[in-house]
Amino acid sequence: MNLAKLKDKFFESVIYSTGIISIVIVLFIVYFLFKEGIGIFDKQPLEEGYCAVVHHYNHVNKISPEQIKKIVEGDLTNWKDLGGSYDSIYLFTLSDIEYKFTAEELGENFEHLNEKIAQYVSLNTGILAILPEKYVEKSLTRIKLDKVSLAGFFNGQDWYPASAPSPQFGALPILLGSLIVSIGAMLIAIPIGILVAIFLAELASPAVKNVMKSATELLSGIPSVVYGFFGIVVVVPFIKDLFNLNIGETALAGSVILAIIALPAIISLAEDAISSVPKELKIASLALGASHWQTIVRVMVPAASSGIISASILGIGRAFGETMAVLMVTGNAALMPTTFLQPVRTITATIAAELGEASTGGLHYQSLFILGSILFVITFIFNLSAELVAAKK
Amino acid sequence: MKKVIALFAYLFITFSNIAQTVKIKGSDTMLPMMQLQVEAFLKRYGGDINVTGGGSGTGITALLDGSIDIAMSSRDLKMAEKLKFEDKKADLKVVQIANDALSVIVNPSNKILSLTREQLEGIFTGKTVNWKEVGGEDLPIVVYTRESSSGTYEFMKEHVMSKKEFSKSAISTSATAQIVYAVSQNKAAIGYVGLAYVEPIVKAISISYDGGQKFIAPTFNNAFNKIYPVTRPLYLMYGGANEKQVKPFLDFVLSIYGQKLVTHKGYIPLK
Numbered sequence: 001m002n003l004a005k006l007k008d009k010f011f012e013s014v015i016y017s018t019g020i021i022s023i024v025i026v027l028f029i030v031y032f033l034f035k036e037g038i039g040i041f042d043k044q045p046l047e048e049g050y051c052a053v054v055h056h057y058n059h060v061n062k063i064s065p066e067q068i069k070k071i072v073e074g075d076l077t078n079w080k081d082l083g084g085s086y087d088s089i090y091l092f093t094l095s096d097i098e099y100k101f102t103a104e105e106l107g108e109n110f111e112h113l114n115e116k117i118a119q120y121v122s123l124n125t126g127i128l129a130i131l132p133e134k135y136v137e138k139s140l141t142r143i144k145l146d147k148v149s150l151a152g153f154f155n156g157q158d159w160y161p162a163s164a165p166s167p168q169f170g171a172l173p174i175l176l177g178s179l180i181v182s183i184g185a186m187l188i189a190i191p192i193g194i195l196v197a198i199f200l201a202e203l204a205s206p207a208v209k210n211v212m213k214s215a216t217e218l219l220s221g222i223p224s225v226v227y228g229f230f231g232i233v234v235v236v237p238f239i240k241d242l243f244n245l246n247i248g249e250t251a252l253a254g255s256v257i258l259a260i261i262a263l264p265a266i267i268s269l270a271e272d273a274i275s276s277v278p279k280e281l282k283i284a285s286l287a288l289g290a291s292h293w294q295t296i297v298r299v300m301v302p303a304a305s306s307g308i309i310s311a312s313i314l315g316i317g318r319a320f321g322e323t324m325a326v327l328m329v330t331g332n333a334a335l336m337p338t339t340f341l342q343p344v345r346t347i348t349a350t351i352a353a354e355l356g357e358a359s360t361g362g363l364h365y366q367s368l369f370i371l372g373s374i375l376f377v378i379t380f381i382f383n384l385s386a387e388l389v390a391a392k393k
Numbered sequence: 394m395k396k397v398i399a400l401f402a403y404l405f406i407t408f409s410n411i412a413q414t415v416k417i418k419g420s421d422t423m424l425p426m427m428q429l430q431v432e433a434f435l436k437r438y439g440g441d442i443n444v445t446g447g448g449s450g451t452g453i454t455a456l457l458d459g460s461i462d463i464a465m466s467s468r469d470l471k472m473a474e475k476l477k478f479e480d481k482k483a484d485l486k487v488v489q490i491a492n493d494a495l496s497v498i499v500n501p502s503n504k505i506l507s508l509t510r511e512q513l514e515g516i517f518t519g520k521t522v523n524w525k526e527v528g529g530e531d532l533p534i535v536v537y538t539r540e541s542s543s544g545t546y547e548f549m550k551e552h553v554m555s556k557k558e559f560s561k562s563a564i565s566t567s568a569t570a571q572i573v574y575a576v577s578q579n580k581a582a583i584g585y586v587g588l589a590y591v592e593p594i595v596k597a598i599s600i601s602y603d604g605g606q607k608f609i610a611p612t613f614n615n616a617f618n619k620i621y622p623v624t625r626p627l628y629l630m631y632g633g634a635n636e637k638q639v640k641p642f643l644d645f646v647l648s649i650y651g652q653k654l655v656t657h658k659g660y661i662p663l664k
Contacts, residue, residue, distance in 0.1 A: 047473060069558070072556060072557065072558075073518075073557050073558070074557075093472075094471070094472035094473055094476070095471060095472050097472055098472065109479070110476070110479065132473075132476060158561075160558055161541075162450075162541040162542075163558060164471075164473075232571070232574070237578060240579070246532075246533050246535050246579070246581045247535050247564065247579070248578075248579070249564050249575075327567060328571075331564040331565070332540075332564065332565040332566070333561060333562050333563055333564055333565060334561060335561055335562050343562070343564050345565075352567075353540045353542070353565070353567050354540065354541065354542065356447050356448065356450070356451035356454065356455075356542050357448060357450030357451045357453075357454050357541065357542035358454070359454050359457060359458075359477070360458060
């Protein structure tokens with residue numbers, strides 16, 4: 001074997017292994033995403049290692065996170081309403097320990113905590129104590145909490161993942177929030193994008209085309225935080241005044257910003273698709289007496305349709321996963337979205353805003369990874385359908 | 394290939410050596426003051442200190458994970474966090490470096506000048522929805538809040554809202570400055586920030602904790618004399634094992650000069 005062949009072989013193997021490595025990395029990330037998140041189901045919605053305890057006379061044996069929230073808010077005050085005997089509910093959590101016992105009573109390293117808690121629980125018949133398992137004696141009576149379920153996660157409407165003592169993971173408003181913002185962006189960006197692409201490919205003079213092309217490229221180079229800033233200062237007040245609203249931070253503001261972010265991708269891909277329609281088609285159409293406009297609408301666009309559709313899907317896929325700009329303009333209130341003119345919270349904004357405080361491996365952390373997995377699945381579907389549409393041609 | 398590996402190994406080792414930087418993270422409320430402190434400290438003594446915000450909860454979680462050296466917090470440790478540090482056998486040190494007055498802000502055009510704690514609880518939990526219910530004009534209330542990682546959020550929940558959750562329709566922002574900007578732009582808005590963030594473009598209202606007999610404004614003097622009801626301590630937290638590395642900076646912050654900087658930025662010094 002001569003040297004040249006050896007060199008070829010070497011480069012070939014480098015390229016080959018790079019490909020393999022990137023595939024492995026992608027698979028690993030997907031695996032990691034799902035692995036970190038999936039543990040949330042079939043767990044009680046309490047912090048890791050916590051349990052709920054009641055007085056041993058109490059024969060209520062099940063309680064839901066919503067009920068616990070109601071107890072905290074003061075809307076639910078008696079065990080009778082939970083199917084127990086008439087006794088007012090007294091919620092006791094870790095943070096109350098400091099007020100109930102002195103530091104000396106607990107000991108320097110909390111060594112007396114267990115017996116103090118056991119004592120305290122047996123003294124209060126209406127108690128509902130939510131505490132770490134290891135500080136609770138085995139002899140105390142436990143009460144079961146409804147587990148976090150798949151249905152509860154996708155159907156629940158309360159997103160209070162950091163709520164103490166019992167967090168609530170109802171992701172429906174967040175999923176719908178992402179969806180409504182993306183649909184809005186789609187409705188704005190796709191028509192504009194396609195029209196601009198047709199203009200660039202067919203109607204613009206070379207000079208205009210050059211300027212426009214570099215302008216759209218510039219647009220795609222702007223970091224999304226700058227778009228977010230633009231959104232806060234310009235789009236949000238504009239929408240507030242235009243529709244005479246109280247709040248400018250709305251789904252619509254997010255849609256407008258996302259549309260601007262998605263536009264460059266849609267324009268340049270759709271323009272490529274239209275430009276790459278064979279010249280012969282256009283010439284034949286014109287030769288048959290069709291006007292330029294007719295040729296564009298009846299011949300060029302249909303011929304480029306698969307390219308245009310996949311451009312749109314990819315643009316929206318980009319918008320769906322966009323984080324920073326959306327976080328800044330949509331208001332982030334986890335409300336069920338009913339119109340475009342109300343604040344919404346999106347999947348990406350939720351992950352970005354909450355991951356910092358979620359301690360590794362905890363319920364909150366896992367719930368954010370589930371949201372990440374959902375985001376991945378949706379983006380994957382977007383990309384796959386773009387591929388399929390493009391391949392159909 | 395070996396050369397490449399060697400190069401990476403070399404880079405890795407160099408970078409981990411550079412990582413002698415003191416990393417500080419946490420409370421957004423404390424960020425402006427800490428940036429000033431760090432700047433002044435580095436000018437005098439040199440070294441490498443790096444400050445970022447993100448909220449008290451973020452800082453404390455990062456300290457637990459060991460990814461930073463000092464956490465800034467505008468709230469006390471939660472019992473759950475205390476026990477986690479206990480589990481890790483981390484000898485946690487907590488140093489109070491200043492005080493802050495939690496200020497409730499509204500748009501300057503709002504004619505409301507004062508509210509009781511109960512009224513604030515109603516507004517922030519979403520039970521009170523219109524300004525006319527608390528004596529203002531007929532206008533729906535727009536509530537601005539921070540993300541749950543914020544210490545100010547937790548403090549507000551615990552000390553003003555009797556631990557109830559914020560209204561679901563509250564607009565949540567990840568930075569304090571955004572609340573100030575939004576409230577200055579929206580005449581129906583209400584929000585809460587640390588005293589240092591109160592600027593002339595918004596109006597801080599007086600608060601009563603005795604059912605409306607006495608309203609107290611969030612001013613420097615009222616907070617310094619502990620008359621203002623929602624005054625809170627600001628802390629720096631660090632692991633005892635790290636003491637040697639962080640001590641010079643802490644001493645600087647607690648020195649007369651450091652405390653002057655605290656006042657300069659609009660926070661309340663310890664003495």
